[in-house]
Amino acid sequence: MVIVKRKELSFWERLYLPEVFQGLSITLRAMFRKNVTRQYPEQKLEVNEVTRGQPRLAVNADDTIRCVSCGLCEAACPAYAITIDGQETDRFIEREPERFEIDMLRCILCGFCEEACPKDAILMSDELELADFSREALVYDLEKLKRPVSALQPRLDYIYKLSNRWNSSSSSS
Amino acid sequence: MSSQTTNPRTTFEYKPGVPAEYEDDPIHGEVMKLNMGPQHPATHGVLQLQLALDGELMRDINPVVGFLHRGKEKTCESLGWAKFFPHTDRLDYVQPLLNNVGYALALEKLADIEVPERGQVIRVVLMEVSRIAAHLIYLGTTGIDLGAVTMFFNTFKEREKIYTILDAYTGHRMNNTYVRIGGVYSDVDETVEGMLREFLEQFEAQVDEFEGLLTGNRIWYDRNRNVGAITKEQALAWSLTGPNLRGTGVEWDLRKSQPYSGYADYDFEVPVGTIGDCYDRYLVRVEEMRQSTKIALQALDRLAKSRGAAVLAEDRRYILPPRQKVQSSMEELIHQFKIVTDLRLPKGEAYSGVESSKGELGFFVASDGTSEPLRCHIRAPGLMNVQVIPLLAEGRLFSDMVALIGSLDFVMGEVDR
Numbered sequence: 001m002v003i004v005k006r007k008e009l010s011f012w013e014r015l016y017l018p019e020v021f022q023g024l025s026i027t028l029r030a031m032f033r034k035n036v037t038r039q040y041p042e043q044k045l046e047v048n049e050v051t052r053g054q055p056r057l058a059v060n061a062d063d064t065i066r067c068v069s070c071g072l073c074e075a076a077c078p079a080y081a082i083t084i085d086g087q088e089t090d091r092f093i094e095r096e097p098e099r100f101e102i103d104m105l106r107c108i109l110c111g112f113c114e115e116a117c118p119k120d121a122i123l124m125s126d127e128l129e130l131a132d133f134s135r136e137a138l139v140y141d142l143e144k145l146k147r148p149v150s151a152l153q154p155r156l157d158y159i160y161k162l163s164n165r166w167n168s169s170s171s172s173s
Numbered sequence: 174m175s176s177q178t179t180n181p182r183t184t185f186e187y188k189p190g191v192p193a194e195y196e197d198d199p200i201h202g203e204v205m206k207l208n209m210g211p212q213h214p215a216t217h218g219v220l221q222l223q224l225a226l227d228g229e230l231m232r233d234i235n236p237v238v239g240f241l242h243r244g245k246e247k248t249c250e251s252l253g254w255a256k257f258f259p260h261t262d263r264l265d266y267v268q269p270l271l272n273n274v275g276y277a278l279a280l281e282k283l284a285d286i287e288v289p290e291r292g293q294v295i296r297v298v299l300m301e302v303s304r305i306a307a308h309l310i311y312l313g314t315t316g317i318d319l320g321a322v323t324m325f326f327n328t329f330k331e332r333e334k335i336y337t338i339l340d341a342y343t344g345h346r347m348n349n350t351y352v353r354i355g356g357v358y359s360d361v362d363e364t365v366e367g368m369l370r371e372f373l374e375q376f377e378a379q380v381d382e383f384e385g386l387l388t389g390n391r392i393w394y395d396r397n398r399n400v401g402a403i404t405k406e407q408a409l410a411w412s413l414t415g416p417n418l419r420g421t422g423v424e425w426d427l428r429k430s431q432p433y434s435g436y437a438d439y440d441f442e443v444p445v446g447t448i449g450d451c452y453d454r455y456l457v458r459v460e461e462m463r464q465s466t467k468i469a470l471q472a473l474d475r476l477a478k479s480r481g482a483a484v485l486a487e488d489r490r491y492i493l494p495p496r497q498k499v500q501s502s503m504e505e506l507i508h509q510f511k512i513v514t515d516l517r518l519p520k521g522e523a524y525s526g527v528e529s530s531k532g533e534l535g536f537f538v539a540s541d542g543t544s545e546p547l548r549c550h551i552r553a554p555g556l557m558n559v560q561v562i563p564l565l566a567e568g569r570l571f572s573d574m575v576a577l578i579g580s581l582d583f584v585m586g587e588v589d590r
Contacts, residue, residue, distance in 0.1 A: 001424045002442040004456035007388050016391045026386070027323070036330050045340075052344035075514045078256040110259040110350045116513040118499050118506055124344070162359040163496040166487050 047126035049154035052111045055102060056125040057142070058149040058156075065146065066121035069097040073113035073122050081106035082113060102145060104130055104138045114159065123152045123159075204232060211240045215318045215575045218585030220559065222574070229571050234563040238556070241589040249549035254280060254516050255354065257549070262348040264551065265587035267310045268303040268530055270339075272587075273352035275527040278433055279536035280354050283523035284491055291482040292356030293435045294475045298369065299339075299351070300434070300527070301469040305376070306335045307530035308458045308465075312383060315455075315579030319396050323386060331379050338368045355486035361476060370473055373466050380462050387455070394452070401565040401577040402450035411561050414554050415532025416457045417581060421449030427528040439468050451580035458582075491516065515544045531555050531582055551590055555583030 012018050038045070047053065055073075058066045069086030087098035113122045125147060132138050149156070205226045210216035219240035225233035245264060249257040261276045262269035274296050281288060288296070309328040316324025336346040342365045343349040343358075351358050361369075387393045403413070405421045418425055426443040428436040444460035446453030485492055493512055494505040520542040526535035532554025539548040558581040565581075566574055 002444050002460065003422075004444050004446055004453065004460050006447065006452065006456065007394075009389060009391060009394055013389045013391060019389075019391065023323075023386075036333065050341060050344045070510075072510065072513050076256065078252055078259045108259055108348070109345065110348075111344070112256065112259070112350075115493060116509070118509050120496070120500075160496055163493075165483060165485060165495050 047128065049126070049158040051126045051128070052109050052124045053127045054104060054107065054109065054125055054130065055111075055113055055122050055145075056127070056147040056152060057100065057145040058121055058123055058152050059146045060149055064091060065096055065142075066119050066149070067097050067100065068093050068095045068119055068121070069100070070095075070118065072116040072118060076112040076116035078110060078112060079106045079108050081108075097142060100142045100145060102140050104140055105135060120156060123155050125152060125155065209574070211237075216578060217314060217583065220578070220583075220585055220588075222562070224571070224574075226571060231566050231569055231571055231574065234566050236559050236562050238559060238585070239589050241585045243590065245590040246549050246551060250546050253544050254518055254546060255512075257546075258352065259348065259350045262350055263586060264553070264590055265307075265529065265531065265534070265555065265584045266347065267584055268307040269347060269349050270299040270303040270351060271307075271527060271529045272534065273350065274300055274434065275525065275529065275534045276536050277352045277354055278527060279523050279525040279538045280518065282525050283521055283538055283540060284354070284518050286355045286486050286488055286491060288356050288434070288486055289483045290435070291360070291476070291479045292484040292486070294472050294479065295357050295361055295484060296352065296434050297436065297439070298361075298469050298472045298476070299357070301465040301472070302335055302338070302369070304465045304530045305462050305469075306332050308462050309335075311458055311530075311579070311582045312387075312455075315576070315582075316387065316393075318575045318579050320392055321387060321390065324383065327379075327383060327386070331376065334372050338365065338372060341365055341368060353485065353492070355488055355492045356484045358485075360484050366473060366476060369469070373470050373473070376466050377463060380459060380466075384459055388459075396572075396576050397451040397455060397580065399448075400451045400569070400573045401580060402448050403561060403565055404449065407561075407564065408449060411564070412557050413532065413561065414557065415528065415530070416454055416461060417449075417532065417558055417561075419444065420446035420453040420457050422447055427526055427533055431526070433525070433527065436468075439471050441468050451576050454580045454582075491518070517542060517544050518546075526552065529554060531558065531584070531587070534587075551587075553587040553590055555585070555588040558583040559588055 060066060069084050071084055071086075074082045074084050081103045083099065083101045084097055085099040086095050088094065089096045109124070111124050114124050130138070207224045207226055209222040209224055211219040211221040216222065221237040221240065223235040223237060224231055245260055248260055252260070258273060258276065261272040264272050309332045313325040313328035313332075316322070316328070339349060340346045342361060343351040403417075403421055405423055408418050408421045408423065414425065422445050424443050424445050427433070428441075429443055441464045444457045444464065446457050489508055491512065494508050498505040499509050518540045520540055522537070522539045524535060524537040526533045528534075533552065534554055535552030537548070537550040537552070538546055541547045562577065562581065566577055569577075
């Protein structure tokens with residue numbers, strides 16, 4: 001336990017006028033410090049693979065979508081932002097999304113969809129800016145969400161690195 | 174403990190009537206009703222204060238809460254256990270990681286999960302850094318309310334450094350959602366550790382500068398000193414916690430009295446005040462920032478020793494399996510589906526409190542064994558801080574209200590939840 005010391009003002013501090021000049025000297029010193037503000041639209045914040053931006057859907061190099069519309073991201077979403085309708089496909093994985101919508105106005109960028117996805121299909125990109133003229137335009141459909149997997153590869157490597165756990169012991173459940 | 178306890182609520186020292194020095198005030202006796210807030214910038218959010226003013230004296234104060242009510246407790250009951258984490262961020266939005274840990278501790282108590290050592294140390298670092306950020310907001314906003322505009326820019330400059338580090342570690346500046354049941358989402362790497370150390374080492378000098386600007390500043394001194402003083406008994410009776418209680422001289426800090434996350438192993442002091450006015454609360458918070466720095470530096474030393482250790486408990490009932498195995502093993506895939514869609518916690522009840530920057534932030538969770546919580550109650554320290562406003566402001570000058578609101582330090586997101 002440490003009792004905080006209540007300061008009693010000295011005569012000069014009580015006079016206030018010398019304090020004003022002391023304050024001004026601090027202000028003057030601050031003028032020559034390094035500027036900490038950023039001119040935002042011109043000077044952007046650095047983004048890297050750690051940045052949790054808006055979720056995007058990874059598309060393989062052969063232009064097929066990774067998503068199998070299992071609905072796990074929909075179930076994991078705490079903001080009810082994702083809507084999926086699945087359909088059959090002739091490809092080996094048998095299913096793909098017919099409709100995949102993320103309401104970007106609801107999305108809170110928590111990353112739970114990415115964590116839940118068993119196919120590495122939905123990933124948090126480094127895209128952060130979100131502005132449009134209507135609410136409807138901000139409900140992103142499949143075409144707006146698709147990104148080549150190469151663009152999302154750094155993020156994919158990063159999340160694989162962090163979920164590399166439980167290697168020492170054998171599987172038990 | 175004596176068996177006969179008197180109700181402390183009957184022993185308040187309300188002082189009705191006009192103080193002698195204002196008796197011959199010409200406008201004394203005319204009561205003016207004034208609504209302060211919910212858009213008033215000094216109410217720190219959406220608190221409304223319905224005041225009856227007699228001249229400049231506040232006669233009747235009625236705080237109205239609920240403008241930011243989003244039904245978080247009910248949301249938890251419908252969302253499920255794990256999906257509530259992002260919502261805890263938005264309770265007290267200046268310290269999201271502290272809220273995360275508070276909720277995680279309650280769930281871990283309920284499910285009896287042991288968090289690995291390194292996970293606990295990372296939590297401690299994140300909690301202390303969040304506490305510093307929250308206290309910096311207090312200092313900046315209260316400063317700007319009382320005329321010290323410099324404070325706002327100086328403290329926000331420091332807070333920006335914290336947010337840059339959190340951005341580099343968690344991927345978000347605010348609303349981090351980085352704590353999970355059984356640990357934290359990812360390990361800190363050496364870059365982040367270095368950034369944290371660099372920040373913490375220069376921070377003490379910054380606190381000294383803040384103190385130099387405020388502690389001996391006559392305006393700050395006159396507006397805070399002997400304003401809103403609360404006695405020990407009153408503070409305990411109104412269940413104040415945190416810096417507001419410690420300002421009165423009660424040594425009560427959950428980190429010391431009921432250690433969680435390994436706080437018992439850290440060397441730090443609990444600062445307490447003497448008379449419990451706004452000035453004491455300010456001094457306690459400033460000292461707490463120094464102590465937090467000390468704890469965080471000790472925790473960083475421990476992090477350096479335990480590199481590579483697990484940060485998430487190995488418990489397949491509640492924690493998502495590693496991605497690598499989900500791709501190759503059917504069993505792990507089933508676990509993935511089961512945990513995401515239907516995470517069940519055992520039947521029972523658990524309460525866990527953390528020492529947040531505002532006081533004791535408690536989460537009470539009750540489970541009936543299904544994936545939906547039976548009840549989730551959040552003990553928001555801010556609500557108790559709002560409650561004492563009428564007690565402390567009665568009969569004071571109107572301008573003292575701004576200092577009082579600032580020094581009680583509540584965030585309406587948490588009060589209304």
